[in-house]
Amino acid sequence: MTTGNLSLDTFPKLLMHHSGERGERPAIREKSRGIWRTVTWRELAEEAAALAAAASARGLQRGAHVALLGDNRPRLYAAMCAAQWLGAIVVPLYQDATADEIASSIESAKVTHVFAENQEQVDKLLEILPRCPTVRCIVYDKDRGMRHYKQPELVSYASLLQQGRQLAAEKRDFLQAEAARGTGQDSAFVFFTSGTTGPAKGVVLTHASLIDRARVAAATESLKDTDVAMAYLPPGWIGQNLFSYVQPMVVGYCVCCPESSETMLADMREMGPTYFLATPRVLEALLTQVTMRMEDTGGFNQRLYRAGMAAAHRIDAGKTVSLSDRITAAACSLLIYGPLRDVLGMSNVRVAFTAGDAAAPALVTFFRALGINLKQLYGSTETGFFVAMQRDGQVKPDTVGPVADGVELKFTEQREILVRSPGMFKEYHRDPETTAQARNADGWFHTGDAGYLGDDGHLRIIDRIKYVGALNDGTAHSPKLLENKLKFIPYIKEAVAFGDGRDMVCALIDIDMAAVGRWADKRSISYTGHADLASQDEVYELIAEGIAKVNADLAQEPALAKSQIHRFVILHGELSPDDGVLTRTGKLRRGVIAERYRALVDAMYGGAKEVRIDVEAGHADIKVRDAEIIGHRQIRSAA
């Protein structure tokens, strides 16, 4: 098939373009059954065309909504292409979403066709099918365990594809015409944003807006078709979608799907991605791994690592660099960071972005010290993801960089960031009222984030505007800033800081089971599970030490000295999106958390030593601890 004179303004047209331009180059690689298997651009285009032919025969129409429910697989992306080929709108869902969450998205978008990865996803769909009468067809990829399913809506991907391959030849003209009918102004995706408050909203984005943002990013970072990216984050998140669908469609680079989340690091080492996207959560997990690994190594390596880190921090901070710092950094890079980058699969990474949530400056600095070009990226689903991005050679850890090309910024009096961009979303799905609230008539979108532009033109983010509060003494309080500092301690996975309208700051701590477990094993501390480990005095001691360091750090900065963490509680279980306390991308739902853990919060502020809460199997006693406050007295006496 050819694109003829068509402008490349939709994904199907881009796909055909690549099929012609670089047909034998890899589009997607997937590790399956131990071997990397390649789908070329030509194969991807053919598969998408065949699927489109078959899906059309099964009643998929222009403007209809197709939900995708599965992990990053070539077939998921082929289905994405096929749906858009016919002018349908793709609704990528989170594969670990509950049946209820899926039902609300499907109902809201009136989805007609669903692509599901496996039996697990099909089970969820069949459970909610009675509530979702619009669903006519469920395509499943993996047929394991599917033999017993006789529902008329079900069809296997393989048989659909086979059917499509037969149809594709005779429907050739139809397919060509369908692809040509699409325009850039058509809706391409509905992303259901897992908002930190309220129910999920369906954000509609057009082909043109996404392609525009991808072109800007590609130009800024000089992306080439030889670049390689990993598809390992949920495809329901716009960030992953941009890196494994939109940008490859624009640039023609190759996307690699790991075998499973457990094999991700090993697979990444094998593929050596050059262009990498991570969330702060992923980076925190990697940081914990690196720290654990270094603690296990012997004296010399560990000392060199520490010295190298210190030197790299000084160099990155742009302070005057001594010769010894340079030598230390060079030795460290050769002996330690090189192997570490290799272990992390980041030896070939040219550009890495962290996005999705604010990353602690220390976290970014850490990876940059390892020699990885990690940069911050700011944006949201509504604004087409690329709003501001750090540029090579001018990375400042406390900013998210200058605005991306085409983006305009404005600030309200409360410092809320307003954005106008070609990447702007079209609307909230079937919700003109909310759309109008979020975006004014002039096209300015209210991000809900507080921030400011520095004199250097770099954007600095403070926090979600609704979370920026104040302690009773008037000290500005941004919980995220404190939490990011806490999460930099390898033993802490999540932290929730409280303080708005209070006299002092207290925090709920969620320990990193893997890290604390290992720490306990080394000290022969026995425990039966998460709850048991979390309640051990030694673990409280360990966390208290970490918090004392954070407090010491906070005490250094006058504006933050009063934000030191006074008391804390270690939670008995992990904070999990399945309990509704986190979004699927791992952001805190503060309202839900405050409600769920009210007893603990009250105990922290009430001065109790221990608090009894109801759990599934009866009661649990949770300890409350004071943290060491640095220079507290001096501050008091000064005040």
Place this chain on the structure above:
Amino acid sequence: MNISAILQSSQRAFPVGAPILELDSISLRFGGVKALTNISFNVLEHEVRAIIGPNGAGKSSMLNVINGVYVPQEGSITLRGERLAGMKPTDAAKLGIARTFQNIALFKGMSVLDNIMAGRNLRMHASFLEVALQLPRARREEAESREAVEEIIEFLEIEHIRKTPVSRLPYGLQKRVELGRALAAEPKILLLDEPMAGMNIEEKQDMCRFILDVNDHYGTTIVLIEHDMGVVMDISDRVVVLDYGKKIGDGTPEEVRSDQNVIDAYLGVPH
């Protein structure tokens, strides 16, 4: 879909068929000690057949008889109508009988992949010389086996530990690898010796799922031994109960559960 529904439904991909294995009046003695006395039962093709009984009931001896480790003094074993006399473990393997062991018997020095590859031994026919000279047949068989093994690795969801030496794996995963090695031989009959011993509830549930999936997906006839009655009752088509080397019950889980002899044996009523 719930497990018993699958078992009872006529939708079963491999419906239970004719007897594949028949044991007739088996008696086994070690010196003067009677391990098994006059035991007869059969196993139907594609069924999940459990042998249960308290400790020391003779379950393992029974499995070892089927597997050719012990040759019974009396009685006969018939596989698909053919009587097997003086069978050894390697003969059993050649006849399509694979097994796992109560105390995991993996090749500890080898990786997960090599362990399961070793299970392909009988599916690879190249001679020593062909292997030594890497002649086409040896190379082709190696590649084909690797493919079959990767399918099993995917089936058992152990991709992430493919290259890990088995001695470093936790107990539950070792059991799973051992199941994989047995499956690699593409057996007709799979003997599982206490597949869930020493596991926690979650691991037990996983193992149950894998056993049923194997039966459902490959149509493998499964004979398993368990001493804990609970789990077995949920996944078995029929159950044989042994006590002190004698058969005291045989039938569907419901029948066995309501059998007074069985209840007595499990509750320890004196004989």
Place this chain on the structure above:
Amino acid sequence: MLDFWFFLEVLVGGLLSGTMYALVALGFVLIYKASSVFNFAQGAMVFFAVLSFVGFMELGLPFWAALPVTVGLMILVGMGTERFVLRPLVNQSEDTLLMATIGLAFVIEGVAQLAWGVDVRRLDLGIRDEPINWVMDKTGMLVSQLDVTAAAVAGIMVAALALLFSHTKVGRGLRAVADDHAAALSIGIPLKHIWMLVWATAGVVALVAGMLWGARSGVQFALVWVALKALPVLIIGGFTSVPGVILAGLIVGAVEKLGEVFIGPFFGGGIEGWAPYMLAVLFLLIRPEGLFGEKIIRRV
């Protein structure tokens, strides 16, 4: 000031003979891996193999006929040993098996001398024990043609065996049998075949080792003691590790030659004889499982 080229010459000489130690040690490793037997008769087999080869040549067989005949004979000896000496002793303690192989060593040595006499013979492989000219011209180093050829043959043999016994059907079978008899049987790996195969291979390895050593130092009873050289190699490399003994062979070769030349004079020479054993003792103290040997872990 140390002469670099002279140092290199000694080192190369050491590494070359190290390859040959590795080959002898490999014979031990194969058998030890498969059946946990320390084959004391390996030295005798080396002696027997090359003596028979020379004997066949003296009977008038040309080189290329004598070689396959001797290979066949060594396969028979290896398999026979397994069948008639070790199989009857299955499930006996390792000590019993060791004693059996000690007895076997005397039998083989006796039979060899009975059949072929006790004279020292020369084995001419057509390669002269002279320095390679161009190496000498270029660098001034004296590197023997024979040593290089012998090391090359040994190296190829070691590499081929290492490959064969790694990730192939045969290699997995061997390791499976070594790890767990019952499990190996259950997947249809016949123990006896694997054992016979290993012993036959050990027989052939003995022949190659015997020919290489025989060509260097004459075919004589002293070849039996070549096996003693393998002992430190085994201890350093680990009794079960093929890559371990290859590396250990090279280390032992280098250490004894370098030691002899550069440290020997302080002790009045003769260090070559005992330096490898000192090294082995050192290893026993700091790393008893050898370089790559499996850590001895006992589950509680």
